[in-house]
Amino acid sequence: MLLLGSDFKALGVARSLGRRGVPLGVVDNLPRSGWFSRYVTRRFKWPGPMHGNEFLNFLLDVARRNGLEGWILFPAQDETLELVARNCDSLSKVYRLVTQPWSVLKWAHDKKLLHVIAGGAGVQHPRTWYPASEGEIRAMDIPFPAIVKPTISIEMQYAIGRKALPASDVEGLIQGYRRATAVVAPEDVMVQEVVTGASQYSVAAFCEDGHIVSAMTARRTRQYPIDYGLSSSFVEAVEAPHLIELSHRLLGRLGTTGMVEVEFIEDRRDGQPKLLDVNPRPFGWHTLCIASGLDLPWMQYGYAIGRRPTRVVPRYGLRWVRILTDIPAGAQSVRAGLISPLDYIRSLSGASVFSVLDARDPLPAAADLLVAARRLLLMTGRPTEARRTSHRGEPARLGASPGRPHVD
The missing domain is CATH 3.30.1490.20 (ATP-grasp fold, A domain)
Structure with missing residues (x-):
């Protein structure tokens, strides 16, 4: 399997499959935690943005030059997901794909289109x-x-x-x-x-043609930043079966196949869950699912090689934490009066799954710290506004120039 991206989401995939003996490679323009995993045996550094025509050319060339024809291509971040979906015809000639074509994926990827589908499925959104x-x-x-x-x-x-x-x-x-x-x-x-003062939940599922084969639910208790977080930092496996039913209606209309996360926020004004997003790729806390018995990357791999997925009954009660972002999220929450310092410390007790830290695979944790330091330096030097660029539109044409730069 060739992973596109090497952050902690890709690391979870690499560990799941690598422990089972699946050969793994990664492609990235900035080596991150997954790049340094003991389970990754092939590494391909790309010097430009992870989208556009030059990157597409690079992926095709990597397969042909390195004997990777027939390998599974697995996007682990949004821009690579869109690139693969838009260019299924050319990429499927050398790789096995787990990504649905853009004609299907766009309805989940673009929130404007997603709201149309949600309305038809009777699923509310803000x-x-x-x-x-x-x-x-x-x-x-x-x-x-x-x-x-x-x-x-x-x-x-x-x-x-x-x-x-x-x-x-x-x-x-x-x-x-x-x-x-x-x-x-x-x-x-x-x-x-803005739906304020509410809890956020997610449904994690593996689907086949819009039918949920297996699923579990979780509460996304903290995110960083705490107002409109870039990603979750503390997630708890809790049962919310009514959200699985809502997700089943939505994913059935989307025709989703593969691993997916459906995000909801509970509106305290009426108590109703409102749809936030759909992520048809590895999501931040998917290793909590693995620890709970729902190994979505393994199911995705099996489906790609022709093995039909079977229903799994997950366990509940575990917690997932990304220490690197949860400590600042906790500090922000304390300053905002949302939680006391003691309650924050107590929340970290009990059975936990870590996003990166693993004694059996220690190097990624050190790499995670280095990437965080680099990100901090980039943020301090980032201009306040950016020039408008767009990588969307027509499928990438071979030999054309790329668009915006990639910043981790």
């Missing part, structure tokens, strides 16, 4: 508006607080390190809209109501 201009924002009856966010978040994350921009009034909303449209096209920007 109220959302799609203004085409600043003038339309002023004319809309939008309650505050609200947020501005892209329909596909990866470009803004890399450009300014944020998934969403909060606003408490119209002028703040206009400013957020301007920041967002400096990075993505106006038609790819949305405004959404």
Whole structure:
């Protein structure tokens, strides 16, 4: 299997499959924790952004030059997921793919399209508006607080390190809209109501043609940053069967095949779960699923080689923590009065699964710290605004130039 990306999500995949003897390689432009895993035997460094035509050429060349024809290609991050989906025809000539074509994947990947599917499935989501201009924002009856966010978040994350921009009034909303449209096209920007003071949950599942084969639920207790986190930092395996039913309706309409996470937020105003996102790829806390008996990477691998998935009954009660981000998330929560220092320390007691730390595979933890230090240096030198670039559109053409840079 060839993993596209080497962060802690890819590391979880590598450990799951490597312990079972599956040969593993990784491709990345910045070696991260998974790159240094003892289970990875082939490493391919790419000097540019992990999208676009040059990267597509590189992947095709890697297979042909290194005898990887027939290997499973497994994207572990959003931009590589989209690249593979948009270029299934060319990549499937040399690799086995676990990614569905763009004609299917786009309905989960793009939140504007996802909301159309959710409406048809009877799954609620926070109220959302799609203004085409600043003038339309002023004319809309939008309650505050609200947020501005892209329909596909990866470009803004890399450009300014944020998934969403909060606003408490119209002028703040206009400013957020301007920041967002400096990075993505106006038609790819949305405004959404803020669902406050609520718990966030996820459904993790393996699907075949939209049918959930096996699933489990979890509460995403903390994220970092704590307002609109880039990723979860503390997750607890708790039972929420009603969310599996909602996910079944949604994923059935999406026609999803493979491992997937469906994110919800519980609206305390009416007690109803509202859809936040769908991630049809390895997600941050998937190693909690593995520890609970639901090994999604192994199921994905088996499905790729023709083995039909069987139903698994997961165990509940374990916790997952990403120490590198949960400590600052805990500090932010204490400062905000959301939790006491003692309660934070108590939350870390009990049976836990770590995102990176593993005595049987120790090097990735050291690499994780080095990457975090690099990220901090990059953030201190990052400009406040970014030039607008876009890697979406037509499938990548061989030999064309890439778009925006990749920042870990």
